[in-house]
Amino acid sequence: MARALLTGLLVLMAGPLWAQDSVPPLDQGVRVGIEYTPGIRPRLLVFPMVGMDAAQAILQRDLDYSDRFEMIYLRNDGAGGFAGVNYELYRTLGAQFGLELVRSGTATIVRLHDLDVGEVRNHDTVVLPDSDAPDFRMAVHQLADEVVRWITGTPGYAASRLAYVGGKQLRVIDADGVDRSTLTPADQAVLSPQWSPDGRRIAYTHFTEGTGTLQLLFLASKSAVTVPNTRTGLNYTPAFSPDGRTLAFTRSGEGGTDIFSVNIGDMCCLQRLTVSRFADNLSPTFSPDGRRIAFVSTRAGPPQIYAMSADGTDQELLARFDFGATGSSFAPEWSPDGAQVAFHRAVEGRFQIFVMDLATRRVRQLTSSGRNEDPTWAPDGRHVAFVSTRSGQRQLWVIDTETGRIRQLPTPDTVRLPSWSPRLGGTAGANQ
Amino acid sequence: MRRKLFLLTAGVLVAAACGGSQPEPETPAPAPIDSTAIKEQMRRDSIAAAERARAEAERRAAEERARAEAARITAMLTAELQERVQFDFDQSDIRMEFEANLNRKAAILMANAALRLRIEGHADERGSDEYNLALGNRRAESAKRYLVNAGVPDNRIEIVSFGEERPLDPASTEEAWAQNRRDEFRITAGGAQLTAPN
Numbered sequence: 284m285a286r287a288l289l290t291g292l293l294v295l296m297a298g299p300l301w302a303q304d305s306v307p308p309l310d311q312g313v314r315v316g317i318e319y320t321p322g323i324r325p326r327l328l329v330f331p332m333v334g335m336d337a338a339q340a341i342l343q344r345d346l347d348y349s350d351r352f353e354m355i356y357l358r359n360d361g362a363g364g365f366a367g368v369n370y371e372l373y374r375t376l377g378a379q380f381g382l383e384l385v386r387s388g389t390a391t392i393v394r395l396h397d398l399d400v401g402e403v404r405n406h407d408t409v410v411l412p413d414s415d416a417p418d419f420r421m422a423v424h425q426l427a428d429e430v431v432r433w434i435t436g437t438p439g440y441a442a443s444r445l446a447y448v449g450g451k452q453l454r455v456i457d458a459d460g461v462d463r464s465t466l467t468p469a470d471q472a473v474l475s476p477q478w479s480p481d482g483r484r485i486a487y488t489h490f491t492e493g494t495g496t497l498q499l500l501f502l503a504s505k506s507a508v509t510v511p512n513t514r515t516g517l518n519y520t521p522a523f524s525p526d527g528r529t530l531a532f533t534r535s536g537e538g539g540t541d542i543f544s545v546n547i548g549d550m551c552c553l554q555r556l557t558v559s560r561f562a563d564n565l566s567p568t569f570s571p572d573g574r575r576i577a578f579v580s581t582r583a584g585p586p587q588i589y590a591m592s593a594d595g596t597d598q599e600l601l602a603r604f605d606f607g608a609t610g611s612s613f614a615p616e617w618s619p620d621g622a623q624v625a626f627h628r629a630v631e632g633r634f635q636i637f638v639m640d641l642a643t644r645r646v647r648q649l650t651s652s653g654r655n656e657d658p659t660w661a662p663d664g665r666h667v668a669f670v671s672t673r674s675g676q677r678q679l680w681v682i683d684t685e686t687g688r689i690r691q692l693p694t695p696d697t698v699r700l701p702s703w704s705p706r707l708g709g710t711a712g713a714n715q
Numbered sequence: 716m717r718r719k720l721f722l723l724t725a726g727v728l729v730a731a732a733c734g735g736s737q738p739e740p741e742t743p744a745p746a747p748i749d750s751t752a753i754k755e756q757m758r759r760d761s762i763a764a765a766e767r768a769r770a771e772a773e774r775r776a777a778e779e780r781a782r783a784e785a786a787r788i789t790a791m792l793t794a795e796l797q798e799r800v801q802f803d804f805d806q807s808d809i810r811m812e813f814e815a816n817l818n819r820k821a822a823i824l825m826a827n828a829a830l831r832l833r834i835e836g837h838a839d840e841r842g843s844d845e846y847n848l849a850l851g852n853r854r855a856e857s858a859k860r861y862l863v864n865a866g867v868p869d870n871r872i873e874i875v876s877f878g879e880e881r882p883l884d885p886a887s888t889e890e891a892w893a894q895n896r897r898d899e900f901r902i903t904a905g906g907a908q909l910t911a912p913n
Contacts, residue, residue: 472880474844474845474848474880475845490880493833493835493851493875493876494875517848517852517875517876519848533845533848533849535849535852536852536874537856537873537874539852539853539856540848540849540852563849563852563853565845565846565848565849566845566846579846581849586843586846613843613846614843614845614846632841634843657843657844699844700844700845
């Protein structure tokens with residue numbers, strides 16, 4: 284009976300697959316595919332791959348970290364005796380999908396088998412770089428995201444990176460927590476890194492003796508320029524508009540703390556978006572349509588999450604709160620699908636991660652263990668990375684907002700202020 | 716005796732040197748040598764020289780005392796200027812116990828027109844990292860506003876914020892947090908010698 288139900292589910296799943304040839308309408312706030320609840324996630328088996336250990340290990344982890352499948356692992360005995368696809372055998376292991384990679388000259392053939400139906404559901408031929416080439420991991424991540432899209436209708440988030448402040452330096456790691464690199468020198472203190480929507484730049488604050496300029500780092504050339512109009516006061520929490528042409532940011536100084544914007548397309552034109560006399564306005568984040576900015580304000584006393592039009596007009600309180608009952612709220616980040624805003628809020632004196640559904644204005648608490656802060660959305664709009672002290676010192680953690688699965692991305696650094704990149708590279712078909 | 720003789724000789728030499736550039740005066744007829752008068756003159760000269768030396772030493776000592784006193788006052792005033800102001804958790808209001816010190820700071824600033832201050836606002840680690848930068852700024856602003864209201868010209872005080880980036884005590888204890896929620900005051904100009912306010 285259960286098997287029949289599952290089969291029915293899989294038939295239903297075929298429906299949304301029309302989306303795979305067009306851009307998934309993530310940005311319009313419509314989720315394509317099936318919402319999986321724990322326990323009914325499809326069971327996915329990655330076939331042993333002869334001579335492709337590195338790719339298999341990355342793929343398996345990416346698919347597991349997508350939190351959309353129950354992964355089934357086979358011991359790779361290295362005998363190389365694998366020939367053909369034994370649907371019957373894999374079905375007895377409970378697998379519904381099987382992923383097969385076969386080398387074909389310099390290319391790799393990728394096949395997704397629907398084990399219940401007993402046929403190849405999707406296939407592609409890709410050229411993976413050598414496993415010691417610098418772009419190898421990202422190419423495998425992109426393949427993993429494509430496989431997630433084949434099965435669920437929306438791509439995974441493996442082909443993305445996280446920027447954060449480690450020690451005092453700007454560092455980046457892959458979304459699976461591997462391949463860490465450092466982008467700023469040790470004698471430079473960095474704050475507030477933020478990834479640009481095209482994935483090619485990172486804006487951050489270069490902090491010196493109580494003041495800070497905004498820097499725009501071009502990742503390809505590893506060169507940084509100072510954003511104009513940010514040489515006085517302390518300029519921080521840069522946020523890119525979705526078209527990448529405007530940088531909204533916080534400035535603290537003689538005039539208080541307010542949100543400004545500057546045109547980084549033409550490198551000109553400072554605009555003041557908030558005017559506070561004795562309150563602070565800070566930490567802007569753009570909605571994905573570019574029309575609204577969520578931010579933190581102390582205008583009513585405790586810091587809370589507000590929103591305004593991108594030109595500073597039409598300001599409103601976003602997350603309802605009760606004096607005395609609701610803790611201070613900070614560090615909002617608008618989700619890539621536009622439907623939610625993640626932030627952290629003090630609960631009994633400790634920060635916890637919350638998400639607010641904008642349609643209902645309801646908030647949901649995602650964490651409760653340790654101190655948890657500074658959430659940042661994965662490009663799939665479903666996972667959130669944040670800083671947590673639950674394992675001792677400040678480390679990077681990722682939670683799946685739908686299943687609640689949570690994992691640490693261990694780094695040797697004390698981690699602060701993470702920012703998740705958009706999808707990097709184009710092959711996952713959803714970089715726009 | 717030897718020193719007196721030396722001083723006398725030096726005096727004669729100086730006189731001779733001074734006289735060198737003058738036109739030669741009419742040479743008077745040489746007076747009869749009176750050794751008693753010469754000895755008496757030498758005695759009086761040596762006494763005068765000793766007097767001068769003593770006066771000079773006293774003047775130097777007085778100067779030294781004045782310098783030391785000025786340095787002591789400058790050090791005391793500098794310490795008062797640098798005295799930290801602490802804040803309650805997530806607050807930027809000046810606590811009553813720090814008003815006396817801020818009043819002193821204002822008076823010192825007004826008594827020393829060249830003196831300039833930079834106020835650095837700091838926060839403890841419990842707040843949000845980025846919010847703490849705004850909070851530190853508000854704390855620096857708060858002390859500046861107090862001083863400006865007390866009469867200090869606005870342009871002599873600048874403010875910056877360190878947020879939680881530079882704790883005095885990196886420990887995660889109530890005592891450390893209380894230490895870290897503070898304003899620090901740095902003298903940026905005109906602090907070499909300070910005059911005490913009346």
